[in-house]
Amino acid sequence: MRVRLLLALLAALSATPAAAEPLDKLDLAIGKALFKRPWVPAPASTRGDDGLGPLFDARSCATCHPADRRAPARLENGTAERGFVLMIGRPDGSGDPVYGRRFQIDAVPGIPSEGMIGVTDTPLPDGRIARKPHPEALGYGPLDPASGLSLRVGPDLKGRGALAAVPDAAILAVEREQAKGKDGVKGMARRVAQADGSKAIGRFGWKASQPTLAGQSAEAFFLDLGLSNRFHPEPWGDCTPTQTACRQALHGNANATSGDADDELEIGSAVLDRVVAYVASLPQPEPEDLPRAEAKRGAALFTSTGCAQCHRPSLPTADGEARMYTDLLLHEMGPDLSDTMPEPGVGASQWRTAPLAGLSDALAANTGLLHDGRARTVEEAIAWHGGEAATAQRRFGALPPKDRAALVRYVSSL
Numbered sequence: 315m316r317v318r319l320l321l322a323l324l325a326a327l328s329a330t331p332a333a334a335e336p337l338d339k340l341d342l343a344i345g346k347a348l349f350k351r352p353w354v355p356a357p358a359s360t361r362g363d364d365g366l367g368p369l370f371d372a373r374s375c376a377t378c379h380p381a382d383r384r385a386p387a388r389l390e391n392g393t394a395e396r397g398f399v400l401m402i403g404r405p406d407g408s409g410d411p412v413y414g415r416r417f418q419i420d421a422v423p424g425i426p427s428e429g430m431i432g433v434t435d436t437p438l439p440d441g442r443i444a445r446k447p448h449p450e451a452l453g454y455g456p457l458d459p460a461s462g463l464s465l466r467v468g469p470d471l472k473g474r475g476a477l478a479a480v481p482d483a484a485i486l487a488v489e490r491e492q493a494k495g496k497d498g499v500k501g502m503a504r505r506v507a508q509a510d511g512s513k514a515i516g517r518f519g520w521k522a523s524q525p526t527l528a529g530q531s532a533e534a535f536f537l538d539l540g541l542s543n544r545f546h547p548e549p550w551g552d553c554t555p556t557q558t559a560c561r562q563a564l565h566g567n568a569n570a571t572s573g574d575a576d577d578e579l580e581i582g583s584a585v586l587d588r589v590v591a592y593v594a595s596l597p598q599p600e601p602e603d604l605p606r607a608e609a610k611r612g613a614a615l616f617t618s619t620g621c622a623q624c625h626r627p628s629l630p631t632a633d634g635e636a637r638m639y640t641d642l643l644l645h646e647m648g649p650d651l652s653d654t655m656p657e658p659g660v661g662a663s664q665w666r667t668a669p670l671a672g673l674s675d676a677l678a679a680n681t682g683l684l685h686d687g688r689a690r691t692v693e694e695a696i697a698w699h700g701g702e703a704a705t706a707q708r709r710f711g712a713l714p715p716k717d718r719a720a721l722v723r724y725v726s727s728l
């Protein structure tokens with residue numbers, strides 16, 4: 315969509331509250347344009363498109379989810395390129411007292427940025443490459459020693475609407491089924507405390523920390539782009555009280571005059587809801603065509619090796635199925651996949667079963683696999699599986715080479 319047309323639509327949107335009607339095709343087109351558009355720092359000549367930062371780590375959703383897919387996870391001379399997120403946190407869910415919950419690599423003019431994300435890759439004797447983040451060029455002094463770090467890449471967004479449509483009851487049924495601990499697999503649904511004290515089942519993010527697409531998108535607007543919204547109304551984003559220049563910087567929509575609280579947000583609900591509707595509309599990835607016998611053999615090995623226990627080929631949804639190869643549960647994956655940032659109720663080595671649908675795209679784009687993009691191939695990703703996945707990992711290693719190749723070919727086609 316042309317920029318000028320988009321701006322006109324945006325201006326119209328800021329003047330109308332969130333859509334009362336169900337969102338239609340035009341809304342999705344607007345949502346897509348908003349997903350791709352780079353936001354700009356305040357003040358901008360056009361109302362409704364500014365407010366980026368003051369701290370940010372990308373200018374658009376599409377920077378970390380290019381063409382709605384997984385981020386490329388590239389390193390340049392030991393520094394993370396855009397598409398990574400470096401989370402900072404303590405077991406109670408709070409962030410660093412100075413840096414907050416994100417280590418932002420960019421800032422609007424006049425505000426010091428927090429630094430750069432250094433990444434050390436260390437080859438191991440078995441051929442794997444271990445990966446560790448270390449913040450560099452720190453703009454606000456040292457991090458608190460109690461602050462943990464988690465390096466993550468932007469995942470593929472295709473089929474997340476289908477994952478949103480899986481009823482909680484279906485996730486809890488799989489959790490009950492796994493409670494017997496067959497082969498050591500014992501997944502746990504993520505229960506996320508809500509503002510009103512209730513618990514919701516988390517399903518989005520590498521640790522299933524967000525129950526809804528709206529919650530996940532609103533957090534990205536706030537922490538990654540520095541844009542306030544109804545979930546996070548503070549216009550200064552992730553700037554902590556000690557980052558004073560950042561707290562006092564100009565913010566977007568500062569000249570809103572309607573007195574309407576939603577109108578004063580940098581991302582009003584009309585914008586947020588359309589972006590969310592766009593993400594929810596992205597279809598499930600189509601697997602590559604394999605010769606029939608090959609696909610059948612691969613699927614059988616996928617089950618007999620134990621991969622399908624966690625990477626469930628299908629979960630039921632209200633009107634069909636999510637063929638995403640995940641159980642949406644957290645699994646203890648062993649110390650090799652641990653980082654230093656536990657989240658409330660979730661250990662540093664627990665991860666949501668990564669949906670394998672879309673893997674063929676990730677391999678074609680050479681993005682790197684696993685939460686921090688460390689694995690170069692499917693075999694390498696499997697080699698990192700430990701903990702509850704140790705049995706499946708051992709079985710995979712014990713397969714005759716021909717079967718191992720057939721299983722890898724199958725997984726690579728998803």
Ligand code: HEC
Nearest residue numbers: 371372375378399466467468469518519520531534535538
């Ligand atoms: C700086 C990079 C970055 C930006 C910008 C970004 N994301 Fe993400 N996105 C991520 C990362 C990293 C995750 C995984 C988060 C986690 O592990 O909790 C993620 C997860 C998601 C998910 C959940 C996917 C899943 O598999 O569970 C959705 C949906 C999403 N992002 C939407 C958005 C939208 C919408 C925007 C723009 C408002 C956006 N993202 C901006 C990096 C980014």
Ligand code: HEC
Nearest residue numbers: 620621624645665666667668683684685695702703706710
């Ligand atoms: C106990 C549950 C469990 C079992 C069993 C399991 N996995 Fe996984 N798998 C996971 C989790 C959790 C992740 C995400 C780990 C991370 O990113 O740190 C993952 C990640 C992956 C990835 C990387 C996906 C991505 O998006 O980067 C691949 C490939 C994979 N698994 C394949 C397999 C195969 C093949 C098998 C069988 C040999 C298998 N897994 C068995 C839980 C499991």
